[in-house]
Amino acid sequence: MxxxxxxxxxxxxxxxxxxxxxxxxxxxxxxxxxxxxxxxxxxxxxxxxxxxxxxxxxxxxxxxxxxxxxxxxxxxxxxxxxxxxAPPVGAPPEPGLQKVALHRCDLDVLERFVALDGELHDGPAKDLGLAVEAARFHPQSNRWIMYVDGAQMRSMARAFYLERHSGSAAPANRFTRVYGVNHQPRPLGLVPRVERDPAG
Incomplete structure (x- = not known):
């Protein structure tokens, strides 16, 4: 305790x-x-x-x-x-970065995601790990505050996509609802029948 x-x-x-x-x-x-x-x-x-x-x-x-x-x-x-x-302190965010407020469980997803950098086929965007590390807790909103660029936002959506398929859909749903960013895998093209069934 x-x-x-x-x-x-x-x-x-x-x-x-x-x-x-x-x-x-x-x-x-x-x-x-x-x-x-x-x-x-x-x-x-x-x-x-x-x-x-x-x-x-x-x-x-x-x-x-x-x-x-x-x-x-x-x-x-x-x-x-x-x-x-202490309230979050630090340098003002750079121009062009977006403020993102996350639940602690959402930040946990991102920490797992950036820990797999170098192993995933489609890993974290550049400097997403630094943005996660720089996240600060805001007591009044009970949220963790990050500042990220567009590529990092899309990378976060992919992290929540992976979480959706292996754990909980709640982080992805929240992120899409609040920020309008959702990871949509590119659909696979149709495989020609000759490739699917060479003996047919």
Whole structure:
């Protein structure tokens, strides 16, 4: 189970108030062993040992009965949570690119598609993988935002075509309904009877 927003906020408070030497945050920061216990058990926060508390007391000139600081995992979780909650940022899209908003499951289809680059007979369009990698989550719409050109749009439609025939038709249906792009395989020509039935 992931951390609640309240526990992420607690990690942030420890990071913000860890002004003691080496980033330790003590009771004076509005923290206590009970509130930080779940983070300690998760390995995201570490309590100071008796020797470390004695060293802190010697350096600060006051008793330090208890203190905590973020572990490396705690810092990484906090950085990741900040990035996850942040609105998409980056350079404006280049002229001629179209904004596409996708469900997470649609982006999953595209990630599988670009992972097969070099193996498929009709693989991803140029730089589609980069566009997929650059997709950013937009919390207000609950969609993943991409910017693609016409060739990449058609390539995305092919990815959803492959998904239709091997998994779910929903991504292809959504893409066609919203953007009007649908992959239509070229029909095979009629095979002459002499080729179909040489013995006939």
């Amino acid at each position: 992931g951390l609640s927003g309240g526990r992420i906020a607690l990690l942030q408070r420890i990071a913000d108030t860890g002004h003691e030497p080496d980033g330790w945050a003590g009771p004076g920061s509005g923290l206590d062993a009970r509130s930080t216990g779940p983070l300690v058990r998760a390995g995201l926060v570490r309590e100071a040992s008796a020797a470390e508390r004695a060293g802190l007391a010697a350096r600060t000139g006051r008793p330090v009965p208890w203190a905590v600081r973020l572990t490396h995992d705690g810092r990484d979780v906090l950085l990741y949570a900040r990035r996850r909650a």
